[in-house]
Amino acid sequence: MKYKIIVDSSSNLTKDYLDDEKDILFSVAPLRMNFGGKEYVDDENLDVHQMLVDLSKCKEVPHSSCPSPQDFLSTYEGADKYLVFTISTKLSGSFNSARIAKDMSKQKDDIFLLDSKLVAGSIELLVIEAVRLIKEGKSFDEIKSSLLKFRDKMQLLFVLNKFDNLVKNGRVSKITAFIANLANIKPLCYGEEGEIKIKEKIRSVEGALKRLVFNIGKMCEDFKNKICIISYTENKDEATSLATMIKAKYPFKEVKVVSNRGLCSFYALEGGIICCF
Numbered sequence: 347m348k349y350k351i352i353v354d355s356s357s358n359l360t361k362d363y364l365d366d367e368k369d370i371l372f373s374v375a376p377l378r379m380n381f382g383g384k385e386y387v388d389d390e391n392l393d394v395h396q397m398l399v400d401l402s403k404c405k406e407v408p409h410s411s412c413p414s415p416q417d418f419l420s421t422y423e424g425a426d427k428y429l430v431f432t433i434s435t436k437l438s439g440s441f442n443s444a445r446i447a448k449d450m451s452k453q454k455d456d457i458f459l460l461d462s463k464l465v466a467g468s469i470e471l472l473v474i475e476a477v478r479l480i481k482e483g484k485s486f487d488e489i490k491s492s493l494l495k496f497r498d499k500m501q502l503l504f505v506l507n508k509f510d511n512l513v514k515n516g517r518v519s520k521i522t523a524f525i526a527n528l529a530n531i532k533p534l535c536y537g538e539e540g541e542i543k544i545k546e547k548i549r550s551v552e553g554a555l556k557r558l559v560f561n562i563g564k565m566c567e568d569f570k571n572k573i574c575i576i577s578y579t580e581n582k583d584e585a586t587s588l589a590t591m592i593k594a595k596y597p598f599k600e601v602k603v604v605s606n607r608g609l610c611s612f613y614a615l616e617g618g619i620i621c622c623f
Contacts, residue, residue, distance in 0.1 A: 349480050350425035354413055354440045355388035356433035356609045357469035358577055362390070364473075370480060372473075373421035377433075377440065377609045381408030388608030398580065398611060407514050410612060412440040418447035427486050428457040429493070431472045433465045433609075436540035437517055458490050463540040464502045466610050467575025467602070467622030471500060474573065500622065501565045502537040503545070505554040507617030517613065518542050534558055536565075551617070555584070558621060559591045566596070566623055574598045574623040579606045580616040588619060598623070 350371035353359055357374070364372035379386040379397065381404045386397050401408060422428055430448075432440040441461045448457045462469050475496050479489045512518045522544055525533055532554045534546045545561060548554040566572065574592055578585035582605070589601045606614055614620060 347427060347486075348425040349476075350421070350428050351473055351476055352418070352421045352428060352430045352444075353469050353473060354432050354438075354444075355607060356438065356440070356465045357431070357473070358466055358604055358607045358610055359470060359473070360390040360607075364477070367477060370477060371425050375413035375417040375421060375440070375444070377413060377438070378411045379408060379608060379612045380411065381406060386608060386612075392608045394606070394608055394611050395580070397608060398616060401612070401615075408511060408612070409515060410438070410609060412438045413443050415443045415446040415450065418444045419450055422447060422451045422453060422457060426456060428453070429476050429489070430457060430459045431462050431469050431476075432459070433469070434463045434537070434540035435461050436463075437465065437542075456486075458486070458493075460493055460497060461540070462497060462500075464500060464537045464622065466502070466577045466606065466620045467604070468500050468502055468537075470575055470604075471573060471622060472497065501562075502620065502622045503558050503561060503565075504535050504614070504618065504620040505532060505551060505558060506535070506614055506619075507532075507551065508615040510615060511613050512542070515613075534561070536561075551584075555588050555591070555619070558588070558619075559595060562592065562596060562621070562623065569597045570599060572598055572623055574601045574621065576601065576603045577606045577610060577620045577622075578603070579611045579614045579618045581619065584617070585619055588621070592621075 352373045355376045376388045435441045533544045534554045536545045
């Protein structure tokens with residue numbers, strides 16, 4: 347049976363991600379960022395640094411848009427079964443586009459859609475788990491059931507220097523936005539049921555990252571069988587340092603450090619760090 351895994355670009359993944367898995371197909375449906383009279387497509391051709399430079403000069407309110415149903419429909423081909431993972435429905439209409447495309451597809455019964463309820467590394471974790479289940483020869487129903495359980499155990503913590511685009515685009519509550527914009531506060535945030543919430547109010551990025559490491563221990567179990575993915579925007583050294591702290595404290599199976607691509611960089615902005623496990 348031929349499987350295809352499909353994600354949107356909030357995953358930080360590009361279309362070559364599973365090139366080494368010859369028996370599993372892979373596609374990425376791109377989100378888009380619009381500002382300054384230009385559309386930035388979140389694919390492997392996007393110059394993320396230049397997008398951020400352009401964004402810093404933009405005086406209008408920038409916006410993002412989800413993949414269209416046609417973007418997803420065009421990926422529903424070439425396989426017997428499809429596993430589709432999207433950014434949280436509370437943050438984007440990506441899941442709804444994927445659902446519309448499923449209804450349009452001749453293979454709708456062979457397509458499993460899953461709202462990650464999170465973003466970034468959490469979607470990559472779903473992909474890694476899906477590949478494992480496929481290789482173990484699990485049935486389509488077993489894979490769907492296992493992925494739902496896996497999704498519900500994932501956690502996400504993040505620290506941002508700027509909340510500008512999250513606030514402007516209504517991606518955080520008014521209370522969260524107020525706290526995030528206080529000059530002397532660097533909140534440690536987390537994802538819960540697809541929404542962004544504040545876990546702790548801290549006065550420095552360094553302090554917030556230390557509390558991030560501490561809270562991993564409170565939120566995670568069974569480290570040896572879990573992967574931790576840290577994604578960053580224009581602050582690789584800080585992300586690498588965080589990875590070192592996490593490795594020293596917890597026996598994760600693996601701690602990965604990756605650069606945010608278009609959509610995640612658009613919202614996290616420079617200095618942002620997202621940690622998924």
